[in-house]
Amino acid sequence: MKRGERHKVPVEYGIALGLVIMIVVMRLLDMEIGRQMGGNLWLFSRQMIVLIPCIFALIGLMDVWIPNQWIQQRIGEGSGLKGAIYVVMLAVFQGGPLYGAFPVAHLLWKKGCSIRNVFIYLGAFSTLKAPMMLFEAAFLGWKFTLVRSAVALPVFIFIAEVMAAYSRRTGVQMNQLEADG
């Protein structure tokens, strides 16, 4: 099965191309919805074209420079509260969309970060990023931002505990990627 898959062009390319063609056609027909979608496509492409290669260049460098042992000791199994604080700090001072955090989370896990800390990292990344909180406070007020963050913290720690328990009980781990080797 694996051999057959290797030569196949991923079906995602086909679907994405189909949707893009649809958008372009609607745009050319000067439909309002086509203009909307075309604008989004342009906006997101421009955002990704710089961000994504940079993220992966940095992840590659992290992969070769950060020793596994270093990760295991600080944020691995049994790293306790201190480990949780480390990953929250790591997440808070980052920026960018959540889909950019998944490869980082995966790298941390591969290097020995515990499942609980991986999900605390994702939780903090999605709700406590400093640059986003500045934005949030500017438009919705500091009171809203602080209350929301204070409530979110225990919630995503609880979610991380549940994910860790699920992984322990079922043995389900993250995806092993071939490119890791």
Added chain:
Amino acid sequence: MPRDVTVILITAAFIGASCFVDRCKTWNGLNKGAKMLNKLLPHLLLLLALVSVFLGIVSPETLMTLLGKEAGGLGVLIAALVGSIALIPGPIAYPLAGMLLQSGVSYTVLATFITTLMMVGVLTFPVEKVYLGVSITIIRNVLSFIGALLISILVGVLL
């Protein structure tokens, strides 16, 4: 635009420093990164197309009317659904939320929209499953959805 420049400068600084210490290791790292990117690319392009189509159908103007003052209890539900599905960058989402606040939308509805937007990603599923696997991705999103609703209710009660 200034953010792009910052990102490029930071990345270039790290690559430069890494090269200075060990050129071979740097090459290895960049190679690994490129391989990972190559693996993600089809999923990323799919995400890009899906988000563009979705946000074309549900435009900010549509959202304003959907979540508006008259929406009432239904507003929370719509906010949760749209927030879970959509992927809207912060620099667009927060000004939109600010406008909604001024037009009289409640804090609970706003918190629902913002937290589901941040924590739950239906459209990002193609990317998330590459790294976390299908079952963990589904469980994370379901738990995050429940968690986001809980956060919003608490924010609504507290504010």
